[in-house]
Amino acid sequence: MVTYIDAAEAPLKNTGQVRLYGREDYEGMMRAGQLTAACLDELADIVKPGTTTEEIDEFVYQYGMDRGAIPATLNYRGYTKSSCTSINHVVCHGIPNNKALREGDIVNIDVTFILDGWHGDSSRMYPVGEIKRAAERLIDVTYEALMRGVDAARPGNTTGDIGAAIQTYVEAERCSVVRDFCGHGLGLLFHDTPNILHYGRPGEGVELKPGMIFTIEPMVNLGRPHVKVLSDGWTAVTRDRSLSAQFEHSVGITPEGCEIFTTSPKGIHKPGLPND
Numbered sequence: 001m002v003t004y005i006d007a008a009e010a011p012l013k014n015t016g017q018v019r020l021y022g023r024e025d026y027e028g029m030m031r032a033g034q035l036t037a038a039c040l041d042e043l044a045d046i047v048k049p050g051t052t053t054e055e056i057d058e059f060v061y062q063y064g065m066d067r068g069a070i071p072a073t074l075n076y077r078g079y080t081k082s083s084c085t086s087i088n089h090v091v092c093h094g095i096p097n098n099k100a101l102r103e104g105d106i107v108n109i110d111v112t113f114i115l116d117g118w119h120g121d122s123s124r125m126y127p128v129g130e131i132k133r134a135a136e137r138l139i140d141v142t143y144e145a146l147m148r149g150v151d152a153a154r155p156g157n158t159t160g161d162i163g164a165a166i167q168t169y170v171e172a173e174r175c176s177v178v179r180d181f182c183g184h185g186l187g188l189l190f191h192d193t194p195n196i197l198h199y200g201r202p203g204e205g206v207e208l209k210p211g212m213i214f215t216i217e218p219m220v221n222l223g224r225p226h227v228k229v230l231s232d233g234w235t236a237v238t239r240d241r242s243l244s245a246q247f248e249h250s251v252g253i254t255p256e257g258c259e260i261f262t263t264s265p266k267g268i269h270k271p272g273l274p275n276d
Helices: 023-043 053-065 133-151 159-172
Strands: 004-006 018-020 084-087 090-092 106-115 118-127 183-185 192-196 213-216 219-221 227-229 236-238 244-246 249-253 258-260
Touching: 018 192, 023 053, 023 106, 023 118, 023 213, 023 249, 023 258, 053 084, 053 106, 090 106, 090 219, 090 244, 106 133, 106 244, 118 133, 118 244, 133 159, 133 213, 133 219, 133 244, 133 249, 133 258, 159 192, 192 213
Parallel strands: 004 018
Antiparallel strands: 084 090, 084 106, 090 236, 106 118, 118 249, 183 192, 183 213, 213 249, 219 244, 227 236, 249 258
């Protein structure tokens, strides 16, 4: 049985119980989420052929520090960078380095800032110059999958409803949903209960209640869903080397539905592509 606890009474660790946050907490999450989203907006002008992912990472670090925020990934479980940069067939957790982006690449940039204790976690896809139609379509499908998951995030529904909404759409578009990684509870902790699977059956899983905060972050492959983690212990890639894409929002359940903390201030949720 799933139990829910008031965040004010919960110790600062993952207890396996689902925290329920209050209105003031949502305001803190909105400030953190909007800072992360504003950083992702600024990256739209930086991602281009010749830019290295190390340069992107340095920008993310400085952007946060200049505004009183700390990158949550920096020194998290031994990770030494301020962001994750996942290119082409890299599914997630790509480590920034000195290799330059090339024309036609697609890259996911995942940023989490800690501001006043609150975690704003979001990622977007960026085209590097002109990209192939198949890559553009994958990005479109993945973003739509995210938003269908967000639409299913409302009181009375379950985590299974979110997963089913994503999986049904993605597979109808002849793509596949990665099973090995999932969304997660968020707030005062970087990773908390519950896990948000991006596949599943309606009505199964944890019931959604006002006060719950978590990420929805589907990873979608053009090929098969299977992934493997490289020897660095972080970088996950598609086993068939097919392209992979991901989008991520931090959201909170409200009495009426769902509040997105990480919407783009500039309205460029799909940088470099039509934002319809």
